[in-house]
Amino acid sequence: MQDDWQRSLALHDWMIEKGGYAPSIFAYNVVLKNVLRARQWELAEGLVLEMVEKDLVPDKFTFSTLISGYGRANRLEDAMGWLQEMEAGGIKPDLVIFSTLIELAGKVKDYSKATSLFSKLKASGIAPDKVIYNSMINLYGKAKFYKEAQGLLAEMKEAGLMPDTVSYTILINAYAESQKYLEAKQVFLEMKTKGIQLDVTTCNMMIDVYGKLEMVRDAEELFWSMSKTLGIQQNVVTYNTMIKVYKEAELLSEAFNVFYYMQNKGGVEPNVITYNTILFLHGLTLQHEKAMRLVRKMQQRGIEPNAVTYSTLISIYGKTGKYDRAAFLFKTLREKGFEMDEILYQSMIVVYERAGLVAHAKRLLEELKQPDIVPRDTAISILAKAEKLEEAAKLYWRSHEAGEIKESVTYKSMIQLFVRNKRSKNAIDVFENMRESGFLPDSETTVVLLAAYGQLRQLEDAEKLYLDMRERGCTLxxxxxxxxxxxxxxxxxxxxxxxxxxxxxxxxxxxxxxxxxxxxxxxxxxxxxxxxxxxxxxxxxxxxxx
Missing domain, CATH: 1.25.40 (Serine Threonine Protein Phosphatase 5, Tetratricopeptide repeat)
Incomplete structure (x- = not known):
């Protein structure tokens, strides 16, 4: 059966060429929508040209369809091109079109373009609605433009739009993600003072923020008040967050109590994250039997253990001297075809080294060099995190020459490993490989690279990297x-x-x-x-x- 876009295109052509129907904007717009859904970009552009050739002037719906279609595919530059075509044709974009483009710019992390579009929206006399303001607060937060994000709350009020739960929650999240916990707390207090309704997402974030600020009692108070006084039903994320706060504060009995309450009175089913956290706590108390029973309980409840579960259990076996159990579990996972990631390999290597079984640890390290056992990117990351400099370097150079490096994180791991070991020249060489492969460094890697250039006294190259990242509009x-x-x-x-x-x-x-x-x-x-x-x-x- 032909796809929708092919059927609609065939029907449209028949209507014009054989059916005797006059070409119409409406018909072209319908076909254009189907063609864009199928991501047939050249065909879409051809249809627009065909419309013009038949003396049909593309209307607002045509351009809105084009901008939305390219937007769904994250093709910002193309979508912006259609905006320019639209304006050149004397058609003014409306709030929906600006909203689509701003959201798209945020999705592809082009914050400067999002800001420019927002300014253009206001300059055109269109009043932003609450959705647009919240989108911009979110974008400014992700770009770490906190002052601008805060300013938008004030601007909303001046425009007669009161910031809502979403507005404040977005700002709290932005601060929390950047570890600005005091600022997040301040926004939350303002939210409460102004009587803005809280929801489960806000409460979950603030329980975590209180935990990071070591304000365990405040986290606890908010947790219990949710269902008792605020009328907010706690969900699995709420319980997981509260358990994590207790874990980080080393209040193990309180963490276990919340876990039991969750199942028996809270009416919330634990998920794999809950079980992994409780499993970690059993590791702190070196209770390998309880850890084993917990994993069995997970499976009985239909929750499949993941790599974190098994690596935690392997670590617990290692800490309690049950090396044979750790080795047996690792071997069983491999035989069953479980996806062996870097966490599992690292955990098992640590267990072997703890047990003094150096030969076994070396055998695992050798296995990492075989692509049919572990993917190259994963193997290199494991070796780098384990500080196995020479092994990681040899495998990296060999894999790079063979074109086997597929992930940016591999380059990042090697750059950091080389700089940690004062081999800045090698780090820069990896960076050149990274650029050739079409990857850009993130902020963390950029800091490391600048330090490497500094160690090599190559200030001009450092300056070139810094300015290049800025010119590309990267969020630094x-x-x-x-x-x-x-x-x-x-x-x-x-x-x-x-x-x-x-x-x-x-x-x-x-x-x-x-x-x-x-x-x-x-x-x-x-x-x-x-x-x-x-x-x-x-x-x-x-x-x-x-």
Missing amino acids: EKEVHFQMLKLYGDARKIREAEDMFAALKLEGLDGDELYLTMIRIYERASKLNEASRLFSEMKSRQQVGG
Whole structure:
């Protein structure tokens, strides 16, 4: 049977060529929609050209269909091209089209384009709705533009749109993901003060935030108040988060109590994450028999253990001296065709090394070099994380030459391994391989690469990397900027450091950490007056902010 797009195209052609029907915008738009769903891009563009040739002017629906179609495929540049065509034809985009493009820009992490579209939306006289504002708060949060995200809450109020649960929850999540837990807590308190309704997602996030701030009692209070006073039904994520908070606070009995309450009174079925956390707690108390029973209970309830489950159990066997059980479990998993990932290999290698079975550990390491047993990317990552420098390096170079590296994380693992072992030249070589393969480094890797260039005294190359990442519109963590600033200081390029410091302040990255980095640069360059002046400026800012 032909696909929908082929049938609709054939019917459309028959109607015009043999049926005697006059071409119409409506008919073309219907066919265009089906063709775009099938991702037939050239055909879609051909249909638009055919419309024009038949003196049919594409309308708002035509362009909306094109923008949505390309948007579903994450083809931002093409979608933006159709927006330009639309405007060139004298058709003004509406709120829905802007919303589609902003969401798409966020999806592909082109935050600068999203910001530009948002500004264009407002400049065109269209009032953003709550959905658009929430999308932009989310985008600013992911881009770590916290000041702008906070500013949108105020802008919403001025526009007569009260920020809702989603608005505040998005901002809390943005702060929490960047480990800015105090700021997340502040947003939550504001949310409560303003009487904004909480939901289960907000509560789950804040239980985790309280845990990270070591405010266990506050986490506990929020957890129990959900069902008792807030009328919010706890879900499996709620219980998992509370158990994790207790685990991190080493309050094991409280964690076990919540686990039992969850099943017996809470009416919530544990999932694999719940069981893995409880299994880890049994490991802390070295109770291998309870750990084994727990895994059996999982399976009886129809929950399949995953690699984390088995690696935790192997580790528990290792810690309790049950090396034969660990080896038997590992062997059984392989024989049953279980997907052996890096976590399992690392756990078993640690057990063998703990038991003094060096030959067995080496045998596993040798197995990693055989692609029919473990994929190359996985093997290299395992060796890198296990700090097996020479083995990882040999396997990497051989795999690279054979074109067997498929994942960006492999390059990242090797770059970090080489820099940790003061082999910066090798790290840069891997980076060149990474670029040739079409991958870009993330912020964490960029910091490491800048440090490598610094060790090699290759400031120009570091600068080139930094500027290239910025020009590409990549979202860079503040650590990247600070590392580049530090390199200027180490090279005694004070003027360049001052220019960069001023530029970062203008971009809103004006926290104490930026000031302290620049102050240290002045101090190392014996420019004590400048350091003192900047310190006073920082203190004045703190007083104004306070």
